[in-house]
Amino acid sequence: TADKVAGKESPSTGEGAGINSKMGAYISEQTKKGRLRPTDRLAWAAYDLTSNSYLVSFNATRPFQAASMIKPFVALAFFHQHARGVLPYTAQQRQMMEAMIQHSSNQATNWFIRLLGGPARCQALLKKEYGHLFRQVSIREYIPPDGRTYKNSALPSDYIQFLRAMWQYQLPNAKEMLRVMSLPGPDRLVYGSDVPGGTTIYNKTGTTAQLCGDMGILVAQSRDGRKVPYAVVGIVERSSRPGDYKQWMHNSGDVIREFSSLVYGALKQKHNLL
Numbered sequence: 359t360a361d362k363v364a365g366k367e368s369p370s371t372g373e374g375a376g377i378n379s380k381m382g383a384y385i386s387e388q389t390k391k392g393r394l395r396p397t398d399r400l401a402w403a404a405y406d407l408t409s410n411s412y413l414v415s416f417n418a419t420r421p422f423q424a425a426s427m428i429k430p431f432v433a434l435a436f437f438h439q440h441a442r443g444v445l446p447y448t449a450q451q452r453q454m455m456e457a458m459i460q461h462s463s464n465q466a467t468n469w470f471i472r473l474l475g476g477p478a479r480c481q482a483l484l485k486k487e488y489g490h491l492f493r494q495v496s497i498r499e500y501i502p503p504d505g506r507t508y509k510n511s512a513l514p515s516d517y518i519q520f521l522r523a524m525w526q527y528q529l530p531n532a533k534e535m536l537r538v539m540s541l542p543g544p545d546r547l548v549y550g551s552d553v554p555g556g557t558t559i560y561n562k563t564g565t566t567a568q569l570c571g572d573m574g575i576l577v578a579q580s581r582d583g584r585k586v587p588y589a590v591v592g593i594v595e596r597s598s599r600p601g602d603y604k605q606w607m608h609n610s611g612d613v614i615r616e617f618s619s620l621v622y623g624a625l626k627q628k629h630n631l632l
Contacts, residue, residue, distance in 0.1 A: 401416060401593040402617045422569070424511050425569045433535060459562060462563070472500075584629070
């Protein structure tokens with residue numbers, strides 16, 4: 359059930375244990391080289407949408423800053439109100455939706471939050487209507503003009519739950535959300551990883567001076583022509599702004615790309631992927 363999936367850390371067995379072991383070794387190596395700090399907080403999770411089960415989960419039930427990964431939840435709150443007939447979805451709103459998700463526009467995000475009555479109302483709506491899915495999605499602020507948004511947060515498992523429910527069309531206007539999340543944009547799950555280029559991806563990155571993250575659905579191809587969808591979340595968080603921000607962001611992105619590569623490798627064996 360959804361509750362079962364959302365509830366606890368899933369025990370990583372089989373492929374998952376192998377991924378955790380390899381990630382542990384990789385993180386240790388990166389820390390020794392000074393690319394990561396021992397105090398950096400990390401989380402990763404992967405969910406097989408074919409077997410409806412976690413492949414691996416690490417720190418997935420601990421809260422992290424959401425950064426721009428909060429934006430699909432703002433979209434959900436809006437589409438909920440649209441489905442109820444409270445808010446229309448006009449050409450302008452479609453344009454603003456694409457700006458918020460594809461181009462990660464903070465201005466468009468705040469426009470939607472205002473339309474929904476502010477952060478507290480947006481938060482209350484999600485808690486009331488989707489509290490059974492998302493345990494700790496917290497919308498507490500508009501995104502500041504400088505983009506330094508540190509108060510909004512979520513559990514990595516909340517992203518998995520969101521992606522799973524959207525893929526299974528259990529969310530209002532899921533088809534439109536999938537369309538917008540598939541528009542070309544930055545990603546840390548396919549680009550620069552071992553995942554084959556051209557793999558379909560529906561994602562949203564998150565970036566601040568203290569967080570590097572990505573969450574999305576990848577649709578791989580099996581050798582016998584099947585489509586194999588799975589959800590991936592990777593997060594690196596630091597408690598203060600790094601001295602060399604660009605280098606830290608690059609190194610943190612590499613952590614997420616490494617995780618995505620390991621997940622693909624495990625699923626390649628499991629589902630006979632290309």
